[in-house]
Amino acid sequence: MLCPGLSLCDLPSPTFYSSNLTQLCIMVETFDDCLYLLDGRLKQLTIFNVTVYSIDSSSTIVHNTDMLPNLNCFSLKSYFQFQQYEQIPLLLRRMPYLKHLTLYLCIKDRNRIIDGTCVQNDILVHIPQLHSLTFYVSSYIDIRDLSHDLSREHIQQTLINIGQQNAATTVNYLSMYTAECSIFSLPFAFDYLPCLGNIFPNIVFNYVTYLLVEDNDGFKHEFFVRIARSFPLLKYLRIFNIEPQVLADMKLSSDHSQSYSMIEYPHLTSLDMSHGHQDYLEQFLNETKAYVPCLTELKALYPRLKIVTNNFTREETRRNCAKVKQLIFFEQLDNVQDYYHYFPLL
Incomplete structure (x- = not known):
């Protein structure tokens, strides 16, 4: 069941607190807002679905990085391209008991694509109890920085290697210098x-x-x-x-x-x-x-x-x-x- 989204862009984050909230579906302005909500003020949260408008606009504020042992279902969606991909694995490593994960990410300006090997090393190895992974991950890269040609077949094989047989890959050349590669679970859920x-x-x-x-x-x-x-x-x-x-x-x-x-x-x-x-x-x-x-x-x-x-x-x-x-x-x-x-x- 879809919950109505709520934007926190005009609300001071410290005003948001609950000692008994277990499920939350929300739309926030920045990735900082997402981290604020996971800094201990919602300790009983078990299901958290968040859509982040802008991940790159996050500040240098140091947030609480304690583990989130109660969280077993997490969905993170961001429809706009962003650079700070490293923040995503850092957050997910705080969720060791996660059972259901949904990711929708569009990443730009990296010198490598996100393929099955990255998903395994950056995410899955840190969430051993995960039962289901629903994802769409798109990488926009400058192909002049690549030492090899992009191969859809090779990228698809990296997904098969991590047990994601029900997944697909697309490689799309947008210009002479820019390519976009997407990996996504099937059936496409978005x-x-x-x-x-x-x-x-x-x-x-x-x-x-x-x-x-x-x-x-x-x-x-x-x-x-x-x-x-x-x-x-x-x-x-x-x-x-x-x-x-x-x-x-x-x-x-x-x-x-x-x-x-x-x-x-x-x-x-x-x-x-x-x-x-x-x-x-x-x-x-x-x-x-x-x-x-x-x-x-x-x-x-x-x-x-x-x-x-x-x-x-x-x-x-x-x-x-x-x-x-x-x-x-x-x-x-x-x-x-x-x-x-x-x-x-x-």
Whole structure:
């Protein structure tokens, strides 16, 4: 059962105390807030689920580092990239009797990825009574610092070596110098996936509602077919890719014109194209390629939207724009009247 989150960012941490609280689900501003809650003021805590907004903003305050013998279920989620990975193993070593652990971490600026070997040496060896591990750990690294190529197969083997057979690995090249590697338990238990590229495992992400796709290479139409199949509950989609769409998989119709299979995204409500090539705007707004019946929010660059809709007159893109209630541009517009007739619900 999910508990409502509570942010402590505006509350003095010392005011929070309980001698009988056993379960807590909370959202906090910094990792310091998390450590404050585990400094002895909640000694009876057995279940602690915490979402931390910013781990890197933690201070140099020295916190109580006593063991937490009563804690048997711990969940730590942080959706923003951070550098101070070393704080996580230090905290977990205070939980020797932990039985259930959930981690969602996005780590940047390290010279090595977090793989199964790191998970074993940094975490599992210190929690011998652990029964279940649910995780998503993403590493963003500068590949110029690597002495070897990233191998998805090798990373996958490190997970198998520590008994995590029900886990998957993705390796995604975001630029000439940056790569992202993710390891995660299966089935995927989270609703947020912040980075997915052209190559990803053939599985269904049943709980994901928010997805960001990003790659150094252009996306094919078939990529979006796979996205629709693999993310049946997708509501929020962001596309970061300045490369044009790859056209190699296009078919020829009987009159030799190029045609696509139409893709349906039945739950998609928000589409962010502000960092995507206009080909992907065409991919989603053209009704011969996609059907987005619930799309109510669209973020795009005005010149690209104007081109794709043929100056807001094109019939093929009219239906997928009909229910948009919020249209967000990232540039100052001189004349904002020309698109209102095309988006009647604005």
